[in-house]
Amino acid sequence: MPFHKAEAPADAVPIFFVSAETWPQVRADLPAAPAAFAAACDFEPTPGRLLILPSAEGGLAGVLFGIERKDAKARDPFLPGRLATSLPSGVYRFANQPHDVTLATLAFMLSSYRFTRYKKKDDAQAPELCPPEGVDIERIMRIASAVEFGRDLINTPANDLGPDALETAALKLATRFVAKASVTRGEKLLQMNYPLIHAVGRASDKAPRLVDFVWGPKDAPKVTLVGKGVCFDTGGLDIKPESAMLLMKKDMGGAATALALAQMLMDANASVRLRVIVPIVENAIAGNAMRPGDIYPSRKGLTVEIGNTDAEGRLILADALALADEDAPDLLLDFATLTGAARVALGPDLPPFYTMDEALAAEIARHGMQANDPVWRLPLWDPYDKLIDGKVGNLCNISAGSFAGSITAALFLRRFVEKAKTWAHFDIYAWNPTAKSARPEGAEVQAARLLFDLIEARYGCKAKVNEPNDNRKIVRRVGFLDDDSDEGSAFDDLMP
Template identity: 65%
Template structure:
């Protein structure tokens, strides 16, 4: 991942303009440069750019079109487009940029590429650290999101349960966190029967990573991430077209790790716990079957209505463990349902919580940081669709509708205090490239939650 450079006036400046301000800005430019811009047809259109030369032919300024102040939608990551448009060289944001933090972060994330198996195609442009923004935080957030993207992008032959657990342990070691891994049949002896049932058919044993960081007397925040390294659907096998992106079914675990990386690298005073149930949903003679009934850590018996609804099963045991510690805030992440994508598309994660004030806080930070989310309801009348006849609960609804909602209601059965819980149903993938968001694995919601948790931790410490 690219890093920011020390600021220098010798770097080529980048000016942000819009169609309304461009005529005024053009009047302030040297006549030759303004004439060059007009000759090239630059008019400040959103996303348009112009690299204008000086008298010696060297780059003198970059002009880049952004949304006007009164635009219906303003994308704070739009400057990330420059990371792939500009030629190699050193650039700096002109003083007075409205959000230099977001622009610099977008520039770094826009230059991301997954290069584990191929050599990067070209040298990227470099950006000076803005003088009015927190350089260390920009680089920390960009590095954490890039780590998460790398995990999502890595195919399952190189990122099975063992490798994902090792990545979590490496992150813990880097920050001095405590971590342990419960593997294979030890999941049964330590009472994680659903994690074991989902993952036991795979060549690599299922496991659960339990990571802790920070002083025990601080605010307790627990992150739970679905770590299904590949999802065949199990005996209710997916069609081949639906398996093509199933390497990303551990996107919830990648999101939890990226958020943990940001938080552990900050000065926030909190007790952070990260729980990752990690499995591959495979097919073998030992695979769970439709109609099987298993106990859960919480004590509820669960009937398998569909083996392709495995993510909620592994999350259920992890959420039950998390609640035993009674955290002040419990958040889970999962690439859980296609229903959420049908409803909201790939860019807008659905979220659920039992607390209206927490929901408002999440939405506010999402809008502020350009990390969008949309709340869906924990609709009580649908909860009865999960009732079992031979078990306490079935892992899928009897209806073909509202799949994301009923999945969230299933998870809520394993949460003691829904008012302190939020569930995020993510896509964790960019189907096509957008500014600051290359095609491929994506980490959604981590930026908004990092700031929300840091602010809550600060308020908690003052009250304590």
């Protein structure tokens, strides 16, 4: 835990945030020995520069950390997160204010994340930060814990996080917060009218499935989250090249994002009727794999031509969105590592989002900036909609050309949303190619933090929820978790 749990000790090492504007005053206020040391080191307050100041007794007198000027064109409120990985062990405190103390504190915690499942954990004592005055530490820990949960899911390779394990993770989360959940697996998907999910996942030796859980009072506003859960994507018969397949363990990043956001909302006791729908498959190759040119019905009744088996994510989302839409939610959000075109357009750090609701778009943009969880709106450009019209079926899962791939994918999904009062689609990357402040290299949960803020602002959050259930009770309450059969299964009603 990167936060010091006890009361701040008197000898907690002060961290001074300095910019070109504030450095002269901070320097003047330093004791003589640390000030002389900073001068001897030619310290300049450039953003990200760190200098540990010794005391006359040989201890730590303080830390100088450079940040941007207030009038800088671009400021990184997560920059102080670098302290979590740069400081020696000890207890520290903020001696003055960074640009945004709440985001700086969150950055310290997010930067402390390490994925240690397959490596021995470093025994070195990490630095601890005394919670700054006026910062809601419980809220920060709630957010960071959910992000850690999502990062762990995405980082785990497919041999340990296949469809069975992702289902189990979703059900454990549902059980922890006493949600009502059901699972539909294998051939039962056809009986329950999820033909596209079945078609995508049937070639794997792990049955395709759909997890669906509901939490919260029935009379509250309905918020539904849908996440793409492709545990590994070979591309199917349109097989990916080696370089494109290397990171395909993260193709369930949409599911991880939906589950992480759900954890934040349930842990905060949000005033909503929350529903989470996660279609889970592995896009594998076998004799029964779907083929280019095949045509399948969908839950909505539209027939879909398979133009490319590697455009499988939108297929499973189509059935899941159709299911979600039947409930006419007040807010429907879906998350998917859907297209490479989104990365070409905006890079890995800036996911595009799509919505027809102008007010929602403005809220998303505002909360994204405030939470330092950036996204960028791209258009649901109606003239491109005809590009996904089918020649034999109602529509095709790809367009005929290579242009506007993220837009045409979003337009495909829009065909399956009709009754929801408002809907937004997020084409996330779910990965940090290189380490950045508060964003270690590897898995990343994108857009969840901003949407937690948005939903909290729209609908509110109440006091603490019930204490999480002991995970040892899960198998007794949900006996089919270790069942590998292809039959559909359902939870007992877990609602209180």
